[in-house]
Amino acid sequence: MIQETLDEAELKMSQAIEYVQSEFSTVRTGRANAGILNRITVEYYGTQTPLQQLASFSVPEPRLLVIQPYDKSSVNSIERAIRTSGMGLNPSSDGHVIRIVFPALTEERRVELTRVVRNMAEEGRVAMRNIRRHAMSDLSALHGEISDDDIRRAEDELQEITDRMVDKVDDLLEHKEQELLEV
Numbered sequence: 001m002i003q004e005t006l007d008e009a010e011l012k013m014s015q016a017i018e019y020v021q022s023e024f025s026t027v028r029t030g031r032a033n034a035g036i037l038n039r040i041t042v043e044y045y046g047t048q049t050p051l052q053q054l055a056s057f058s059v060p061e062p063r064l065l066v067i068q069p070y071d072k073s074s075v076n077s078i079e080r081a082i083r084t085s086g087m088g089l090n091p092s093s094d095g096h097v098i099r100i101v102f103p104a105l106t107e108e109r110r111v112e113l114t115r116v117v118r119n120m121a122e123e124g125r126v127a128m129r130n131i132r133r134h135a136m137s138d139l140s141a142l143h144g145e146i147s148d149d150d151i152r153r154a155e156d157e158l159q160e161i162t163d164r165m166v167d168k169v170d171d172l173l174e175h176k177e178q179e180l181l182e183v
Contacts, residue, residue: 001146002139002142002146002151002154005138005139005158006135006154006157006158006161009132009135009162012131013128013131013161013162014165016124016127016128016165017124017165019127020120020121020123020124020172021172023120024117024172026038027113027117027120029105029113029176029179029180031102031179032063032065032102033059034057034059034065037051037052037065037067037082038050038051038052039085040081040082040085041081042054042074042081043077043081044074044077051081051082055068055069055070055074055078056070063101063103064099064100064101064102065102066097066099067091067099068096068097069097069098072096075096076093079093079098082098082100089102105180110180110181113180114177114180117173117177118177121169121173124169125166125169128165128166132159132162136158139151139154139155139158
């Protein structure tokens with residue numbers, strides 16, 4: 001019973017880390033990265049369709065992203081969706097492929113993005129603490145069925161798991177900050 005609670009908490013914390021990592025990938029670093037387009041949906045034959053389902057992506061140069069639509073008739077729709085996404089990207093096309101040149105980030109923008117990334121990491125840490133709190137309450141509910149010593153050991157182990165997972169979020173944050181501040 002105790003091990004199931006700990007395993008479930010560790011699984012949920014791992015999922016929270018994956019979520020934080022996916023959130024980090026949506027932050028532009030001045031380098032071409034197809035991950036920032038993950039949230040864009042395109043009006044395609046009257047249906048909102050994720051951009052990944054309509055095109056392939058390549059990064060031939062560090063600051064250039066090339067989008068190759070599977071259907072040439074969707075080029076204008078994809079361009080429009082990228083322009084209106086609010087990401088500050090300006091796509092250009094030749095009718096067959098769409099090119100996005102990523103401008104170099106200003107120092108002010110880098111600092112702002114660093115703040116955004118820190119907030120994302122803090123949300124991840126809060127999620128970890130919430131998972132820990134729920135697991136602690138599950139362990140406390142076992143009072144009477146299991147000895148207090150076993151519950152205390154499980155709580156200590158849960159705290160170690162939480163600390164390890166929070167350290168992973170901190171490592172991801174540190175890596176992303178270095179990426180953002182790299183000129």
